[in-house]
Amino acid sequence: MIEIKDVTVSYKNHKVLDQLSLSAEKGEIIGLAAPNGTGKTTLFNVMANYVKPNQGSIVFNEEYTYKSEKDQLKIHKQLTTFPDQSDLFEELSGVDHIKLYKHMWKGQKKVKDITRELNMEGYVKNKVKTYSLGMRQRLCFAMMVAADSSIMLMDEVMNGLDISNVSLISQKLIEMKNEQKLIFVASHLLENLDLYADRVLFLKDGDIIHQHRPNQHEQTYLKIKATPETYHEIKQMIDLPEDHEYIAEHLLCLPFSNLPLNEQTYWMKQLLKFDEELSIGPLGTLEYYEKYYQI
Amino acid sequence: MYWKYTLFELKLLISNKKHLLIGLLLLLFFPLLFIQQTNETHITVKEQKEAEKEVVDSAIYQMEAIQDSSPEFQAMHENLLQQLSTLNMQIYYINENRELFIEEGYRLHDLRLEAHEQGNTGIPEDNIYPKEKVESDLDMLSYLDQHNLPIETNPNTTSQFLVTSVDMISGLLLLTIVLISGSEILTMERRHETVMSGIPITFFKKMIVKVKIHFLYIMTTLVLGLCIGGWLANNQVGFGSFQQPITIYQNGDMTIVPVSQYLTYMFLAIIVTTLLILILSVLLNLLFNNAFVNLIAGLGIFLIPMLLTPALEYVPFLRPFTYVDMSKVLSGELAETLNQPGLDYGYAMIWLTVLAVVTLIVIYINQKLNFYSLKQLFRIEAKN
Numbered sequence: 001m002i003e004i005k006d007v008t009v010s011y012k013n014h015k016v017l018d019q020l021s022l023s024a025e026k027g028e029i030i031g032l033a034a035p036n037g038t039g040k041t042t043l044f045n046v047m048a049n050y051v052k053p054n055q056g057s058i059v060f061n062e063e064y065t066y067k068s069e070k071d072q073l074k075i076h077k078q079l080t081t082f083p084d085q086s087d088l089f090e091e092l093s094g095v096d097h098i099k100l101y102k103h104m105w106k107g108q109k110k111v112k113d114i115t116r117e118l119n120m121e122g123y124v125k126n127k128v129k130t131y132s133l134g135m136r137q138r139l140c141f142a143m144m145v146a147a148d149s150s151i152m153l154m155d156e157v158m159n160g161l162d163i164s165n166v167s168l169i170s171q172k173l174i175e176m177k178n179e180q181k182l183i184f185v186a187s188h189l190l191e192n193l194d195l196y197a198d199r200v201l202f203l204k205d206g207d208i209i210h211q212h213r214p215n216q217h218e219q220t221y222l223k224i225k226a227t228p229e230t231y232h233e234i235k236q237m238i239d240l241p242e243d244h245e246y247i248a249e250h251l252l253c254l255p256f257s258n259l260p261l262n263e264q265t266y267w268m269k270q271l272l273k274f275d276e277e278l279s280i281g282p283l284g285t286l287e288y289y290e291k292y293y294q295i
Numbered sequence: 296m297y298w299k300y301t302l303f304e305l306k307l308l309i310s311n312k313k314h315l316l317i318g319l320l321l322l323l324f325f326p327l328l329f330i331q332q333t334n335e336t337h338i339t340v341k342e343q344k345e346a347e348k349e350v351v352d353s354a355i356y357q358m359e360a361i362q363d364s365s366p367e368f369q370a371m372h373e374n375l376l377q378q379l380s381t382l383n384m385q386i387y388y389i390n391e392n393r394e395l396f397i398e399e400g401y402r403l404h405d406l407r408l409e410a411h412e413q414g415n416t417g418i419p420e421d422n423i424y425p426k427e428k429v430e431s432d433l434d435m436l437s438y439l440d441q442h443n444l445p446i447e448t449n450p451n452t453t454s455q456f457l458v459t460s461v462d463m464i465s466g467l468l469l470l471t472i473v474l475i476s477g478s479e480i481l482t483m484e485r486r487h488e489t490v491m492s493g494i495p496i497t498f499f500k501k502m503i504v505k506v507k508i509h510f511l512y513i514m515t516t517l518v519l520g521l522c523i524g525g526w527l528a529n530n531q532v533g534f535g536s537f538q539q540p541i542t543i544y545q546n547g548d549m550t551i552v553p554v555s556q557y558l559t560y561m562f563l564a565i566i567v568t569t570l571l572i573l574i575l576s577v578l579l580n581l582l583f584n585n586a587f588v589n590l591i592a593g594l595g596i597f598l599i600p601m602l603l604t605p606a607l608e609y610v611p612f613l614r615p616f617t618y619v620d621m622s623k624v625l626s627g628e629l630a631e632t633l634n635q636p637g638l639d640y641g642y643a644m645i646w647l648t649v650l651a652v653v654t655l656i657v658i659y660i661n662q663k664l665n666f667y668s669l670k671q672l673f674r675i676e677a678k679n
Contacts, residue, residue, distance in 0.1 A: 069662070073497055084489040
């Protein structure tokens with residue numbers, strides 16, 4: 001559905017994206033996890049042709065690239081980008097914004113249904129200038145739902161939302177995925193990404209350094225909290241397997257699922273000496289994030 | 296989709312306080328102008344005739360001081376005495392007898408023409424009645440005669456007030472209003488970039504919608520303002536007649552046209568000028584991406600040639616920018632200042648249209664260049 005080929009974007013001598021390649025198909029939610037300034041927004045801007053790459057191309061449906069305004073129009077009919085809440089029109093109502101996106105992308109969903117599902121009925125007819133941050137964010141999301149396009153780029157979709165609204169939007173994202181939408185989500189709510197993302201991409205130095213699939217656990221780990229001193233002590237006392245992970249100087253993870261039962265028991269007994277709290281499970285987005293960005 | 300987008304843009308425009316103020320200004324401008332006009336003193340036909348009489352009187356006085364006995368001089372002296380008598384009769388008949396006033400007017404024309412044919416011998420240069428004026432006076436008189444119109448008209452009747460109004464609004468005032476209105480025609484969208492930039496409509500369609508909405512808004516408020524002013528004039532003074540004559544410069548000569556035709560000409564000019572300035576605003580927005588710069592640059596483009604009008608004889612490429620002041624084109628004032636006899640209404644309208652088309656072509660090329668890298672194009676050419 002969308003293929004990003006060797007995209008490079010640089011400003012002066014700084015490469016924001018460096019020969020980044022990626023392909024994605026419909027019915028997928030792709031999360032983007034990276035600290036600020038690592039190129040998430042730039043990648044979205046390149047995908048929507050708001051920023052022209054110095055090199056590389058974006059191909060939609062194996063057919064269209066941004067080579068002419070005609071092609072851009074065909075792509076934009078299938079693609080929406082998440083509006084920034086500061087860009088909303090203060091003097092217009094929420095309904096005006098939702099209707100704009102519904103009519104421009106010929107969305108099939110009814111405005112009334114969208115506002116009801118997103119609990120916006122109480123304020124959606126008021127002018128945007130009266131909205132709180134959370135209300136604005138829900139409006140931006142409602143605009144995307146109304147557009148109903150097949151590709152959606154959502155940057156910082158959960159910003160300013162409380163827990164119940166994060167849950168509501170997450171549920172809605174899953175529904176949209178089931179409607180065969182291709183959704184890119186950049187979010188700092190890392191554990192939340194695990195709920196709905198099929199893949200989480202970690203960007204570093206302008207490229208994707210790791211793709212994490214939260215729902216396809218190839219490996220589970222035995223996890224124990226360990227300060228650097230404890231980690232050092234453990235290493236002196238036990239020969240840790242080579243493929244163990246010590247993440248962000250607080251979490252020791254040993255590969256667990258591929259070990260025979262007796263070895264699993266052995267490692268559990270060994271580690272219990274250092275902490276009574278052990279956990280077993282795959283590495284989540286948060287743990288990978290800590291691993292790659294050394295928090 | 297196009298229609299829905301138009302409605303959205305209209306909603307945006309109406310919800311913008313700047314446009315509300317522009318609308319209010321246009322609605323209030325004409326009633327206020329009417330109030331100001333009613334306080335102005337206007338030269339009546341009687342006063343005009345008195346002034347003409349004084350000029351003839353002075354010429355006679357100066358000629359009598361010379362004491363030339365040549366037959367040509369004496370004939371001219373006699374001619375002026377008859378002109379003086381005719382003018383006196385006209386002054387007498389103004390409010391008494393319209394037909395006799397006109398009859399005396401024809402006689403006065405014949406005398407003035409005769410004086411020109413005889414070379415105005417002995418008449419001081421400052422006192423010679425210009426031949427073009429003699430011709431246009433005859434046209435005016437014939438027109439009044441043929442259409443059975445009154446000699447004296449109140450300049451504050453609806454028909455005359457509308458002429459004053461369109462003359463007043465055309466030129467610098469209209470230019471400034473449209474430039475202020477269009478100063479954010481694109482930059483406003485850029486301030487809401489993440490909401491607007493992905494909308495699947497081509498740039499040209501978007502531009503057409505924006506220009507159309509601004510144009511309709513300005514025209515609607517302008518016409519409403521004129522209607523309010525006209526209604527006020529009708530209530531206070533009277534409706535007047537749209538058949539009243541008005542002199543315009545056309546095909547190198549002064550021509551008489553009815554007020555209705557003059558107003559049609561001016562409306563068409565206002566329409567073309569408004570469209571030109573809105574399209575220019577789009578281009579300036581694209582180039583500078585700043586509402587204030589748009590206003591300053593737009594004013595500069597038209598104001599500098601207007602200020603330099605006397606010098607434009609030597610800078611012909613700047614002349615078309617002065618044509619937006621259509622009342623000066625129609626009065627022939629601009630043709631005279633620029634020493635350009637061919638500059639009449641048709642010529643100016645063609646030039647304004649050409650300017651609008653050229654601006655559109657520049658916008659088109661600018662947009663096309665967004666999708667082509669010149670560097671890449673040159674590289675490909677170099678490789679070939």
